[in-house]
Structures are given as C-alpha cells and as structure tokens.
Amino acid sequence: MFPFTQVSHYLFGPVLDVKAYFPFIHRVVPNEQHQYWGIVELLKHFQWTWVGIVTLDDDKGENFVQTLIPMLSLNRICVAFTDRMPPPTDFSQLHDVYLQTERKLHLFTDNNVKALVVYAETHSILGLKYLLVQTGDVTVTLDRVWIMTAQWDFPALQFHRHWDIQVFQGALSFAVHSNEVLGFQNFLLGIHPHSQSRDNFIRPFWEQAFDCLFSESNEYREGNGTCTGKEKLQSLSGPFFEMNMTPQSYSIYNAVYIVAHALQAMYKRNSRHRLAKPTPVPQPWQLHSSLKRISFNNSAGDQMSLDDKGELQSGFDIINWVTFPNKSFSRVKVGRIDPWAPQDRRFSINDEIITWYHTFNQMAPSSVCNDNCHPGSVKKKKEMEPFCCYDCKPCPEGKISDKNDMNICTPCPEDQYPSSNQDHCIPKALNCLLYAETLSIIIIFMTFSFSMITALVLGIFIKYKNTPIVKANNQDLTYTLLISLFLCFLCPLLFIGQPHKIKCLLRQTTFGIIFSVAISSVLAKTITVVLAFITTRPGSKIRKWMGKWMAICIVLSCSLIQTGICTVWMSIAPPFPDFDKYSSPKEIVVQCNEGSTFMFYCVLGYLGLLAVVSFVVAFFARKLPDAFNEAKFITFSMLVFCSVWLSFVPSYLSTKGKYMVAVEIFSILFSSVGLLGCIFFPKCFIIILKPELNSKEYLTRKNRAQLFE
Numbered sequence: 001m002f003p004f005t006q007v008s009h010y011l012f013g014p015v016l017d018v019k020a021y022f023p024f025i026h027r028v029v030p031n032e033q034h035q036y037w038g039i040v041e042l043l044k045h046f047q048w049t050w051v052g053i054v055t056l057d058d059d060k061g062e063n064f065v066q067t068l069i070p071m072l073s074l075n076r077i078c079v080a081f082t083d084r085m086p087p088p089t090d091f092s093q094l095h096d097v098y099l100q101t102e103r104k105l106h107l108f109t110d111n112n113v114k115a116l117v118v119y120a121e122t123h124s125i126l127g128l129k130y131l132l133v134q135t136g137d138v139t140v141t142l143d144r145v146w147i148m149t150a151q152w153d154f155p156a157l158q159f160h161r162h163w164d165i166q167v168f169q170g171a172l173s174f175a176v177h178s179n180e181v182l183g184f185q186n187f188l189l190g191i192h193p194h195s196q197s198r199d200n201f202i203r204p205f206w207e208q209a210f211d212c213l214f215s216e217s218n219e220y221r222e223g224n225g226t227c228t229g230k231e232k233l234q235s236l237s238g239p240f241f242e243m244n245m246t247p248q249s250y251s252i253y254n255a256v257y258i259v260a261h262a263l264q265a266m267y268k269r270n271s272r273h274r275l276a277k278p279t280p281v282p283q284p285w286q287l288h289s290s291l292k293r294i295s296f297n298n299s300a301g302d303q304m305s306l307d308d309k310g311e312l313q314s315g316f317d318i319i320n321w322v323t324f325p326n327k328s329f330s331r332v333k334v335g336r337i338d339p340w341a342p343q344d345r346r347f348s349i350n351d352e353i354i355t356w357y358h359t360f361n362q363m364a365p366s367s368v369c370n371d372n373c374h375p376g377s378v379k380k381k382k383e384m385e386p387f388c389c390y391d392c393k394p395c396p397e398g399k400i401s402d403k404n405d406m407n408i409c410t411p412c413p414e415d416q417y418p419s420s421n422q423d424h425c426i427p428k429a430l431n432c433l434l435y436a437e438t439l440s441i442i443i444i445f446m447t448f449s450f451s452m453i454t455a456l457v458l459g460i461f462i463k464y465k466n467t468p469i470v471k472a473n474n475q476d477l478t479y480t481l482l483i484s485l486f487l488c489f490l491c492p493l494l495f496i497g498q499p500h501k502i503k504c505l506l507r508q509t510t511f512g513i514i515f516s517v518a519i520s521s522v523l524a525k526t527i528t529v530v531l532a533f534i535t536t537r538p539g540s541k542i543r544k545w546m547g548k549w550m551a552i553c554i555v556l557s558c559s560l561i562q563t564g565i566c567t568v569w570m571s572i573a574p575p576f577p578d579f580d581k582y583s584s585p586k587e588i589v590v591q592c593n594e595g596s597t598f599m600f601y602c603v604l605g606y607l608g609l610l611a612v613v614s615f616v617v618a619f620f621a622r623k624l625p626d627a628f629n630e631a632k633f634i635t636f637s638m639l640v641f642c643s644v645w646l647s648f649v650p651s652y653l654s655t656k657g658k659y660m661v662a663v664e665i666f667s668i669l670f671s672s673v674g675l676l677g678c679i680f681f682p683k684c685f686i687i688i689l690k691p692e693l694n695s696k697e698y699l700t701r702k703n704r705a706q707l708f709e
Contacts, residue, residue, distance in 0.1 A: 005287040007259055009251035026291050026310040028255040029176050030339070035150055036068055038174055038316055038337040039117060040075050041347040042147065048115040048367040049077050049388045052107055054128065055119035057084035064119040064149075078369065078388035080113045081106035085128070105131070107144070114367035115145050120152035120173070132167045143359050145367070148173035150247070150316060165329060170357040171321040177314045177336070178250035179300035185243055193229050209236055244331075247317070250300075254312070258304055262290035313340055322355045372404040375423030379407055395422045398585075414581045415588060428581070431657035432498050432590035439658070440496050443665055450673060451489040457680050458482040464687050469694045472630070477525050477551050482680070484518035488672040492665040504575040504592035509566040511668060512603040513559065518675065519610040519641075520558030522634055524551040526617045529631045562606055569599035580656075589657040608645060614638050633679050640674030 006025045043051060053068065055061035061084060069079055083105045107116060118128065152173040193206045193214070207213055212227040234243055245253070266287060295305040305313050318335030335349030356362055366372075373379050373392035378401055380393040395401055395409035400418045402425075412418055416425035433440050461478055464470055470478070491511045494503055528551060573596035580589035594600040615638035621631035648667040655663055686693050 005291065007255050007291070009248070009255040024288055026258075026306055028251050028258055028304075028312045029150075030314050030316060031309070031311050032150075034337060034339045035174050035316055036071055037339075038318070038347065039068065039147065039149075040071050040077070041337070042172065042318065042335075042349070043072070043077050043115065043117075044075055045347070045349060046115070046364050046367075048145075050080050050113055050367050050369040051077060051115045051117055052080050052110065052113040053082045053117050053119075054105075054107060055082070055084060056121065057086050060121070061119055068117070076387070078386040080110060080369070083107055085131075111143065112367075112369065114143065114365040115147060117147045118149070118152070120148040129165075129167075143357065145357070145365060146171035146173075150174040150176055165323050165327055166325070168321055169323045170355055170360070172334075172354075173319045173321065174316045174337070175247040175319050175331075176251050177302070177317050177338075178245060178247045179302055181245050181250070181253060181298075181300050184245050188233055188243060191233065193227070206231070209233075209241055254298060254302075254304055257296075257298055258291065258294055258306075259287070261296055261304075262287055262294050265294070266290040315339055315341075318349055320354050373401075373406065374404060375400075375402050375406075376421045377401060378409050379405055400425060417586050426586075428584075428586055428588045430498070430590050431584060431587040433496050433658040433661050435497055437658075439662060443492055443496060443662070443669075446669055447489055447492050450669065450676070451486050454482060454486040454489060454676060457676070457684060458486065460684055460687060461680075464694070467687065467694045469683055469686055474525065474528050474551055477521050477528065477555070480555060481518055481521040481525070481675075484514055484521060485672055485676050487514045488518060488668060491668055495661050495665050498590055499577045499592045501577060504577055505570065507592060508575065508594070508600060508603060509570065512566055512607065513562055515607050515668075515671075516562035516610065517555060517559045518672075519607060519614060520555045522637065522675065522679070523558065523610060523614040523617070524554040526614050526621065526631060526634050527554065529634075530617065530621045558610060562603065565599070565602050565606060569596060569603070572596060573599065583656050587657065591657065591660070604645070604649075608642070611638055611641050611645070615642060633682060637675045637678035640678060641671045644671040644674065 008025060008027050009029065043049070051072070053065060055064050065082055069082075072079060085105070107113070146168055148171060150173070152175075191202065193202050203214060206227055206229075210227060210231045212225050212231075214227045214229075233241055269290075291306060291310070292308075295303070297303050302314070307313050315336060315338040317333050318337065320332040320334045322330040322332055324330075332353065332355070334351075334354050335347070338346055338348075351364065354364075356364065369386065369389035371392075373390070377392040377394050379390040381387065382389050382391060395418075398418060399409035399411050400422045401409050402423055409422075412425035416427050418424075419426055433443075435441075435444075458479065461470055461475075461482065465475060488511075491514060494507045494510060497503070531550075575592045575595045578591055578593035580591060583589050615635065618631050618634035618638055644667050648663065651663045652660060652667075
C-alpha cells in the first residue's frame with residue numbers, strides 16, 4: 001500500500017476495486033466491470049450466442065475468462081472455445097510461439113464461430129497479428145467479427161510496418177469514452193524534433209515513425225535515410241500515428257486536468273486558513289481529499305467527477321474499425337455504454353453505420369451453434385452439448401411458436417386456431433346460419449314460397465266456402481289448419497341469423513305450439529270424419545254430442561298441453577345463446593343451447609304422440625264411406641309427417657352448428673309440405689280443375705253408392 005495519492009489513466013482489473021488495499025488510487029477511466037456488461041449487451045444485441053474467447057495465457061487473461069464466462073452463461077450465451085496464447089517475452093519469440101500455437105487454436109478451425117472476444121492487450125495483439133499474417137490460408141480467420149476490449153490498439157513497430165491489417169476490417173472494440181479536444185491537431189502540427197530539445201521522446205519516436213535516423217544518432221539501423229525534421233506527421237498511416245486524439249491520450253489529458261483542478265482546490269482551501277506565517281508546501285497525500293470532491297467540465301464538454309471508488313464516472317464508446325489497403329484505418333463511433341444514463345439508454349448502438357467485413361455483405365453475421373429454430377418449431381436440447389446447441393422439433397398439434405428459438409410451444413386462445421405452419425394463430429370463423437349464406441337464401445325462398453302457396457289455398461277455400469267439398473269436413477278446422485301451416489312455414493325464419501337471447505327463447509317454443517295446433521287440427525278433422533259416419537246410422541245417440549264445440553275443445557286442449565310443457569321448460573331451464581369453441585378446431589359454433597335437452601325432446605315427443613294418434617285414427621277410418629276420402633288423405637299426411645320426424649332425430653344428433661339448424665328447418669318445411677300437399681292438394685285439384693265433382697248431386701250419388709257397397 002502506497003501512503004500517497006496516485007492518479008492512473010490506464011489501470012484495469014477488478015482487483016483494484018478493493019479500496020481497502022488501494023485507498024489512495026484514483027483512476028480517470030471507468031470501472032472495467034462496465035466493459036464486461038457492455039460485451040454481454042453487444043452479443044445479445046446481435047444475437048451472437050456461440051462465441052469464442054482469445055486471451056493471453058497469464059493471470060490477466062485468466063481473470064478475464066473467469067469473470068466473463070459466468071456473465072455470458074447467465075445471459076444464455078455459450079463459449080465455443082477459449083484460446084489461450086502464450087505471451088512472448090520478446091518479439092523474437094513470435095515465430096516460435098506461432099509454430100507451437102497455431103495448430104492448437106480453435107479460431108483457425110471452428111468456422112461456426114463468427115464472433116471472437118479478444119482480451120486485447122498489446123502483447124496479445126502483436127501475437128495475434130503475427131499468427132494471422134503467418135498463416136498461409138487465412139480465409140477461415142478473415143471471416144470473423146473481432147470484439148476487442150478497451151486495451152485494444154494497433155501497436156506500430158518497425159518490424160511489422162508492412163503487416164496487413166485488413167484482417168481486422170469491421171472489428172468492434174470498446175474504448176474509454178472520448179471527445180474531440182479543440183486545438184489538438186494544431187498542437188500536433190507544431191511538434192518539431194528540433195524545437196523540443198528537452199523532450200527525450202520526440203526524436204526516438206520520429207526515427208521510429210519515419211524509418212530514418214538523425215545524423216547525430218549513434219544507433220545503427222537499416223532505414224530509409226537521414227531524418228531532416230521536415231517530415232509531416234499527417235503523412236503517417238494510422239497504425240504509426242493518428243492525428244485525432246485517441247482514447248488513451250484523452251485519458252491522459254483528463255488525468256492532468258483532474259490533478260490540476262484538485263491542486264487548485266487544495267490551494268484555495270489552504271489559503272482561506274493560512275496564518276501570518278507562509279503556507280507549507282502541500283504533501284502528496286493531502287491531494288486525496290480534493291480528488292474525491294472534484295467535479296468540472298473539461299474543454300470537450302464532458303463532466304469530470306470521480307465516484308466513491310475513485311473512478312471516473314464515465315462509460316465506454318463502441319468503435320467500428322474500418323481498414324484500408326494502404327494500412328491506414330478509421331475509427332467510427334457506433335455506440336455507447338453509459339452506466340450513469342437512464343436504464344433504456346445505458347446501451348446504444350447504430351447498426352446502420354457499422355462497416356462489416358466484405359464477406360458479410362454489409363449485414364451482421366450470425367454466430368450460433370446451429371441454425372435458429374424457425375416459428376412453428378421448438379428447441380430440443382442435444383444430449384452432452386451446451387445449451388446453445390439444440391435440435392428443432394415441430395410444435396405438437398394445436399400449439400404454435402411465433403418467434404425464433406422458442407423453448408415451448410403455446411396453445412392459441414380459445415377463439416383462434418393454429419395456422420398450417422403452426423407459426424401464428426388465426427381467428428376462428430363463426431359457424432351459424434347467417435342470412436347471406438346460399439343455404440339461408442334457399443331456405444328463405446322456400447319459406448316464403450310455401451307460405452304464399454298456403455295463403456293461396458286458404459284464399460281458395462274462403463272463396464269456395466259454400467261448395468260441398470269445403471263444407472264436407474268442418475270449415476273452421478280447415479281454416480285453423482291452413483293458418484297454422486302458414487305460420488309453420490314462417491317458423492324457419494327464427495332459425496336463421498346469429499342466435500341471440502330472444503331468438504333462442506322463441507325458436508322451439510313457437511315451433512312446438514304452432515305445430516301442436518296444426519296436428520291437433522288434423523286429429524280433430526279425423527275424429528270428425530269418424531263421428532260423421534257413426535251419426536249417419538239410425539238411432540245413433542252420438543249426434544247430440546257433435547258440433548263446433550267438440551273440434552274447438554280438441555284443438556284447444558291439445559295446444560294447451562304443449563303450451564304448458566313449453567312454459568315449464570322456460571321456467572326451469574330456458575334456451576340461451578352458446579359459443580362452442582371446442583367442437584370444431586377452426587370454427588366457433590354459435591348456437592342456441594336448449595337449456596334442458598329433456599324438455600326439448602318432451603316437446604318433440606308430444607308432437608309425435610299427436611301425430612301417431614292422428615295416424616292410427618285416420619288409418620282405421622280410411623275405408624269409411626266418404627265422398628272426398630278425407631280420412632285416407634289424412635293417413636297419407638300423417639305417414640309423411642311421422643317419417644320426416646323419425647328421420648330428424650338421428651340426423652339432428654349427428655350434426656353440429658349450422659347444419660344441425662338446417663336439419664330442423666328442413667324437417668319443419670317438409671313435414672308442413674306433407675300436411676299441405678296430402679290434405680289440400682286433392683281438394684284444390686277438384687275445386688279448380690274438376691268443378692263438376694264439387695256438387696251436391698255428385699256428393700249424394702257417391703255417398704249412396706258407398707252405402708250399398
């Protein structure tokens with residue numbers, strides 16, 4: 001431990017973070033931990049999950065590896081290999097290092113790794129450059145993105161003046177944040193080897209940079225001639241001299257000004273407390289407290305202040321290196337790491353201005369263990385391989401993955417279904433009998449056609465109400481039956497369109513009650529035929545019981561029973577709109593849930609009972625004497641009605657959605673057509689086309705003939 005203040009412009013390493021061991025050290029560079037975080041963020045930004053690490057085989061390199069690898073693992077980034085290059089003790093050993101190391105380095109053989117993180121100190125860069133230059137086939141190593149730490153620079157020494165630096169085209173490196181200092185280039189242009197007599201650095205640098213010797217130099221070295229002192233610094237290529245201030249120079253510049261400001265603050269503080277005697281000369285350790293409180297803006301506009309660890313509150317720039325055939329280069333700032341900025345601006349990078357190596361066609365390369373799993377598939381870990389290496393397995397049926405490299409497939413929401421590629425969800429179509437569908441248009445056409453035909457038949461019977469064929473079997477029952485059939489034909493309109501609460505309540509109840517009126521009217525007509533024949537016998541006592549009231553009583557009582565069943569249904573479990581999202585994989589079945597299936601079949605069962613009774617009565621009365629054969633026609637109509645509804649039940653149970661509704665609609669239409677056609681078509685035929693049969697004389701003659709048979 002040194003008991004006096006130290007200001008460093010080039011100290012990296014976590015060990016120096018321990019203030020207990022180094023309490024007087026101040027650094028005008030950021031904490032190196034921010035650089036590790038920046039490397040991780042850079043790799044995450046470009047989705048480079050399969051990377052290599054190149055470092056020297058020494059303590060610093062080992063510390064770099066041990067610090068970085070756990071951070072990469074936490075961020076789902078795998079290290080494909082770690083190449084450790086033996087550090088040469090002097091440059092003459094580079095050739096031996098190359099011979100011993102080249103065949104052991106994975107960076108020369110593993111072409112899947114496009115991103116290489118290099119702990120780039122001067123010795124490691126010299127060794128790396130030598131290896132790349134000496135390698136006969138550099139096509140593998142050229143195809144890389146080099147990610148260099150902030151220690152990176154192009155060290156220029158005479159013996160590698162002619163080494164090609166194109167291999168580092170497009171490299172990305174971190175650098176201590178710097179800005180352009182006004183007047184710096186003018187300062188450089190004023191440097192002259194003869195005017196800096198007290199500077200022992202300028203003359204050796206001049207000879208090294210321009211490959212020449214001053215005439216008074218005692219050193220022997222092959223060169224291009226004698227140094228004149230008129231050589232121009234701006235003529236030197238980048239690796240030997242940069243006219244712009246480098247990050248290292250910027251750190252030195254800031255270090256000098258920080259010390260100057262701290263000294264000034266210390267002198268001002270002492271001058272306020274000085275006594276009559278002269279102020280003693282400040283001691284080096286006294287500068288420590290002044291540095292802790294330092295804060296000012298330098299000439300470039302950057303704030304200079306040290307945190308409680310004695311480190312500059314600054315970040316790192318991300319530099320893109322653009323090399324040229326003449327061995328010069330350009331540094332382009334493409335991003336920034338600022339740990340002191342708000343969370344969303346701590347890492348920033350502009351992809352569009354990055355120059356990549358030419359084989360990448362100006363696009364960021366991919367550095368992964370294997371190709372990404374595309375949407376529609378999921379990652380499956382390979383046995384005995386790092387987690388970044390995986391196979392791609394298609395999503396199971398019913399699930400999707402909509403991004404690359406997903407770990408699990410997810411099911412679609414209930415109202416959506418997977419696409420054929422299982423990479424996105426598609427909204428399910430509504431499955432209901434909508435008005436615009438062709439089937440609905442056909443049904444509506446049939447509904448209005450049959451209802452108009454029924455109205456026409458009713459009009460015919462009203463017009464010819466005084467004819468024998470109309471009077472023969474109770475006009476009121478005939479009108480009631482025709483009106484109920486007219487309404488039956490209109491019932492299907494309640495089944496078309498998207499179901500809602502009112503529709504669901506009216507559908508089955510309206511159909512059930514109207515059909516019960518129609519069937520009870522048929523039953524009343526059948527009973528009327530039977531009674532009419534019985535009362536024609538001499539001495540019959542039933543005649544006094546016949547009349548309009550009996551037919552009305554039959555129709556009302558049968559209809560009221562059905563109405564009671566529907567009322568109970570509506571009271572205990574009424575129908576309601578239902579969205580069935582599971583029956584069909586690609587559709588949402590919009591339907592009326594019957595509420596109580598038992599009550600629904602009670603309604604149908606009661607209609608079936610009325611139809612069966614009507615059929616049985618009509619069947620036994622089919623041979624009774626009747627001028628217009630009413631009982632026989634009722635038998636046929638009931639046979640059609642029962643056949644339709646018997647076939648309805650299995651068809652209804654075997655279908656879903658709009659086709660289930662269509663089955664019920666066609667059952668309503670066809671059963672109604674059966675009643676209308678079998679009962680009324682023969683009578684309309686006689687009324688319109690055979691009026692001579694519709695006479696009292698024909699009726700009397702036919703009845704007499706039937707009695708004597």
